Amino acid sequence: MKKRQVVVKKSNSNRTSSASMIQRIRYGECQKNHAANIGGYAVDGCREFMASGEEGTTAALVCAACGCHRSFHRREVDEVVYEGSSTSEI
Secondary structure, eight states: OOOOOOOEEOOOOTTTSSSSEEEEEEEEEEEOOOTTGTTTOOOOOOSSBBBBTTTTTTGGBBBBOOOGGGGGGGEEEEEEEOSSOOOTTT
């Protein structure tokens, strides 16, 4: 079973409407260039960020598969707008 780092942000910038927007953020393949110091380009092939520890710890920012920081992984943002006052199904 794969671990997946997903960060969910809820925002409701327009207080007069009952719509809310939820951003689902996931981190894809590692883009760290391991050969940058010799002028080349080589990535390690890590396909998806898997957190090393629990959310809220510093280990949650390190990939268990490749050991790189989360910022080296490609960030994918999905924005979903929900109409209505209830978002409990999410």
